[in-house]
Amino acid sequence: MTDLFTADVHRVLWRPLVRALGVSAIIVMGCVGVVIFFHTARHPFHTVTDLRGALGGAAVPLALAGFILGASVLGADFASRAFTTLLIWEPRRQRVLAAQAAACAVVTAVAAMAVLAVFAVALLPTAFAHGVGPSPTGTWYLSITALALRCALLAAAASVVGMSLAAIGGSTAAALAGAGVYLLVIEQAAIAAAPSIGRWLLDVDALSWIAVTPRPTVPGGHTNGHTVVAAGLLLLTAVAALHALATIVVKHRDIA
Amino acid sequence: MILVLPLAVLGLVWWFVIRPSTKRRSHTRPDDADRVVAPTAPAVRHPTLVVGPPVVAAVVEMIGVSKAYGSGDRRRLALDHLDLAVPEGGVFGLLGQNGAGKTTALRCLMGLISPTSGTCRILGADSGPDLHRVINRVGALIETPGLAPTLSGRRNLALLARLDRIGESAVERALREAGLEDRADDPVATYSLGMRQRLGIATALLRDPEVVILDEPANGLDPAGIAEIRHLLISLARYGRTVIVSSHLLDEVEKTCDRVAVIDAGRCVAVGPIGDVLATAGAGTLLVGVADLGAAQHALAAAGIDSTVTDGALRVRCAPRHAAHVTEILAAEQLFVSELRHERPTLEAVFFGLTSSGAAQDR
Numbered sequence: 001m002t003d004l005f006t007a008d009v010h011r012v013l014w015r016p017l018v019r020a021l022g023v024s025a026i027i028v029m030g031c032v033g034v035v036i037f038f039h040t041a042r043h044p045f046h047t048v049t050d051l052r053g054a055l056g057g058a059a060v061p062l063a064l065a066g067f068i069l070g071a072s073v074l075g076a077d078f079a080s081r082a083f084t085t086l087l088i089w090e091p092r093r094q095r096v097l098a099a100q101a102a103a104c105a106v107v108t109a110v111a112a113m114a115v116l117a118v119f120a121v122a123l124l125p126t127a128f129a130h131g132v133g134p135s136p137t138g139t140w141y142l143s144i145t146a147l148a149l150r151c152a153l154l155a156a157a158a159s160v161v162g163m164s165l166a167a168i169g170g171s172t173a174a175a176l177a178g179a180g181v182y183l184l185v186i187e188q189a190a191i192a193a194a195p196s197i198g199r200w201l202l203d204v205d206a207l208s209w210i211a212v213t214p215r216p217t218v219p220g221g222h223t224n225g226h227t228v229v230a231a232g233l234l235l236l237t238a239v240a241a242l243h244a245l246a247t248i249v250v251k252h253r254d255i256a
Numbered sequence: 257m258i259l260v261l262p263l264a265v266l267g268l269v270w271w272f273v274i275r276p277s278t279k280r281r282s283h284t285r286p287d288d289a290d291r292v293v294a295p296t297a298p299a300v301r302h303p304t305l306v307v308g309p310p311v312v313a314a315v316v317e318m319i320g321v322s323k324a325y326g327s328g329d330r331r332r333l334a335l336d337h338l339d340l341a342v343p344e345g346g347v348f349g350l351l352g353q354n355g356a357g358k359t360t361a362l363r364c365l366m367g368l369i370s371p372t373s374g375t376c377r378i379l380g381a382d383s384g385p386d387l388h389r390v391i392n393r394v395g396a397l398i399e400t401p402g403l404a405p406t407l408s409g410r411r412n413l414a415l416l417a418r419l420d421r422i423g424e425s426a427v428e429r430a431l432r433e434a435g436l437e438d439r440a441d442d443p444v445a446t447y448s449l450g451m452r453q454r455l456g457i458a459t460a461l462l463r464d465p466e467v468v469i470l471d472e473p474a475n476g477l478d479p480a481g482i483a484e485i486r487h488l489l490i491s492l493a494r495y496g497r498t499v500i501v502s503s504h505l506l507d508e509v510e511k512t513c514d515r516v517a518v519i520d521a522g523r524c525v526a527v528g529p530i531g532d533v534l535a536t537a538g539a540g541t542l543l544v545g546v547a548d549l550g551a552a553q554h555a556l557a558a559a560g561i562d563s564t565v566t567d568g569a570l571r572v573r574c575a576p577r578h579a580a581h582v583t584e585i586l587a588a589e590q591l592f593v594s595e596l597r598h599e600r601p602t603l604e605a606v607f608f609g610l611t612s613s614g615a616a617q618d619r
């Protein structure tokens with residue numbers, strides 16, 4: 001299993017899309033840092049709150065990138081028949097899928113941490129030159145590290161979701177369509193039908209997971225979101241269930 | 257509500273994906289790995305021409321394997337109660353026209369698709385749940401090789417080798433055997449079709465397997481490449497490997513294989529040592545060169561010997577030992593033979609005689 005995981009990590013890292021996503025993310029974060037530097041020349045930059053908000057704001061694009069990475073890894077394997085070759089070497093499909101999910105998650109999490117580190121470094125000149133308010137304390141550094149970790153874990157979870165949807169649908173396009181249908185149709189319909197359901201929806205729980213404040217108000221405005229821990233557990237359960245479903249589907253599917 | 261949606265999805269997956277598969281799997285027979293297997297089993301609905309002695313101790317078996325796609329009016333049988341038994345050692349050819357079911361049969365063997373009914377075994381292990389027990393003794397190339405296009409050939413092989421903790425030397429050996437040493441460090445995306453095929457063959461040989469399964473290995477290769485692959489397959493068999501190769505290239509199968517199974521419309525219509533399969537077409541023909549073909553044919557017919565005039569020559573359907581008698585009949589009619597040659601039956605003739613493509617040709 002570890003051999004399968006190691007080989008999958010190498011294959012994920014060698015994909016042009018993965019490298020392009022990584023390089024693009026680092027360039028974008030650097031550019032955003034420069035823009036914030038010039039923007040804060042005229043507007044105050046509250047070091048403690050704004051730095052944490054900026055890092056938290058990076059979680060959504062990172063999760064999106066993680067989703068695309070996960071979906072494309074398995075989608076490309078299906079399209080190039082590399083998945084078939086893998087099955088000829090390791091016929092236990094649940095192992096192959098678990099190793100790919102683990103590889104996607106680890107690569108995405110490490111890449112997300114690296115991108116957030118670059119972003120933090122890009123914001124340092126702003127903090128030093130234009131920062132106002134109280135100085136960061138040890139507790140703040142701990143909370144910012146925990147936030148970065150949560151962002152990285154969210155991106156990793158998104159990559160597993162992308163991979164699982166690609167496994168169920170059989171292609172990258174199916175994964176993207178599935179995510180679109182869930183976010184734009186199912187979630188919206190659920191909120192319209194019963195606003196109190198909002199706190200149980202995945203994107204709301206994702207926001208709760210990276211929330212600066214523990215219990216944000218959710219769409220519909222009636223209820224509060226889950227706590228960070230509860231949201232994390234719900235996301236973990238959803239990701240595990242989706243991966244299990246993907247494993248069942250792939251295990252019973254004819255592979256060309 | 258939040259629970260209803262996942263449950264509904266699970267229900268749909270169960271109904272459309274899992275349930276049909278479990279129904280299909282329930283048709284498989286109980287394990288009987290130690291049984292001596294003859295190529296024909298009682299369950300076969302269609303007669304198979306079996307020549308030569310029955311196979312004992314088969315390394316690869318397919319017993320009553322059927323595979324259906326679609327349902328209702330659109331149901332199509334890709335495999336129809338296919339029975340095969342491949343003995344240890346030698347090159348076994350699966351011969352059939354495009355769409356006959358060769359690749360489907362190999363996919364079933366490698367556990368890539370589930371048969372609708374029947375059992376597939378490799379080295380005694382069921383191709384479904386037990387294949388992982390013997391997979392490190394099997395190398396396979398099914399259709400076109402599926403590899404990471406952005407990685408080099410060597411890198412692709414190295415990543416596969418890592419799965420089995422195979423050393424670098426095995427990668428180099430496989431590249432050498434497949435004739436890919438010179439381009440091993442180039443990305444696979446830059447490879448020609450023939451080079452990709454060679455790389456696929458290298459992946460099949462990487463484990464130094466006991467059983468090598470190659471689906472149309474000559475696809476995309478030039479004549480020199482085809483000859484190289486032919487020599488490779490023969491040398492693998494010489495060193496004790498069992499090689500199963502599917503092909504529609506009759507000439508290549510005839511040159512390479514020790515045994516052959518002719519597949520037509522998902523059924524095995526003939527199986528046995530290639531010499532015995534060829535012998536089923538009879539002793540062959542005598543090609544007779546003579547100035548007046550019509551008179552010669554008439555003279556032979558009067559003597560009760562069948563002959564045909566094709567491609568400007570007279571072909572007499574009889575064994576070589578009757579050549580003297582034929583020349584005697586013709587000489588008696590003042591028809592003197594300028595050429596006399598025995599034409600042995602070809603696999604092509606046998607193939608067309610056994611398969612539906614032959615019937616189509618006749619029409």
